[in-house]
Amino acid sequence: xxxxxxxxxxxxxxxxxxxxxxxxxxxxxxxxxxxxxxxxxxxxxxxxxxxxxxxxxxxxxxxxxxxxxxxxxxxxxxxxxxxxxxxxxxxxxxxxxxxxxxxxxxxxxxxxxxxxxxxxxxxxxxxxxxxxxxxxxxxxxxxxxxxxxxxxxxxxxxxxxxxxxxxxxxxxxxxxxxxxxxxxxxxxxxxxxxxxxxxxxxxxxxxxxxxxxxxxxxxxxxxxxxxxxxxxxxxxxxxxxxxxxxxxxxxxxxxxxxxxxxxx
Numbered sequence: 001x002x003x004x005x006x007x008x009x010x011x012x013x014x015x016x017x018x019x020x021x022x023x024x025x026x027x028x029x030x031x032x033x034x035x036x037x038x039x040x041x042x043x044x045x046x047x048x049x050x051x052x053x054x055x056x057x058x059x060x061x062x063x064x065x066x067x068x069x070x071x072x073x074x075x076x077x078x079x080x081x082x083x084x085x086x087x088x089x090x091x092x093x094x095x096x097x098x099x100x101x102x103x104x105x106x107x108x109x110x111x112x113x114x115x116x117x118x119x120x121x122x123x124x125x126x127x128x129x130x131x132x133x134x135x136x137x138x139x140x141x142x143x144x145x146x147x148x149x150x151x152x153x154x155x156x157x158x159x160x161x162x163x164x165x166x167x168x169x170x171x172x173x174x175x176x177x178x179x180x181x182x183x184x185x186x187x188x189x190x191x192x193x194x195x196x197x198x199x200x201x202x203x204x205x206x207x208x209x210x211x212x213x214x215x216x217x218x219x220x221x222x223x224x225x226x227x228x229x230x231x232x233x234x235x236x237x238x239x240x241x242x243x244x245x246x247x248x249x250x251x252x253x254x255x256x257x258x259x260x261x262x263x264x
Contacts, residue, residue, distance in 0.1 A: 011071035143262030153248035162213025
């Protein structure tokens with residue numbers, strides 16, 4: 001019989017719904033408790049998913065919990081994951097692992113020191129699309145890859161999220177932190193490590209309007225750049241142009257295209 005890992009969820013926001021839905025497809029994990037900065041939010045989440053509510057500080061010391069699932073906002077990822085690892089829990093967080101590179105290195109070192117697992121989204125590279133692409137590239141089907149394009153561009157999270165301000169905050173906002181990890185992880189999986197990056201960015205709109213929920217119609221200030229155009233040079237000498245934007249409607253380009261000397 002497979003071991004069932006008991007999970008404590010920290011951060012009961014919009015994304016937690018996705019994890020509760022996904023949990024049903026796995027027989028080796030079980031979310032047993034949840035906590036949030038907002039006690040009211042955590043209690044609602046616990047009731048809706050038929051699990052126990054936990055005080056935020058107590059969840060890290062709960063002896064029944066083996067893994068902390070960190071679904072907090074990006075600027076809190078380091079603090080929550082560090083607490084989990086110091087409490088002897090494995091830690092898996094939403095992307096990004098941390099906002100600051102050095103904080104990420106600290107977590108990695110701490111996990112090794114305590115002999116614990118440290119993980120972070122995205123895991124989408126394990127899906128059929130990227131794995132099949134990797135197989136075809138390694139088979140030599142399109143030859144040596146020299147160039148490529150990657151794009152994620154849409155009007156922004158404010159159209160479907162009732163509390164979108166963190167996605168436009170100065171230190172944790174913008175498309176690089178929000179969607180960049182999916183594309184960068186996919187490209188690194190397919191092409192290997194990146195040697196250098198050149199990038200330009202801009203803020204297109206000074207304010208946004210919330211399009212859903214009780215605050216629909218409320219306007220808020222944009223604090224970060226919302227479009228990034230970058231060139232990634234990989235160690236295999238391929239050049240990839242990547243566009244990440246919260247300012248585009250209805251583009252018609254493929255999300256990732258790679259151009260080899262035998263095909264694309």
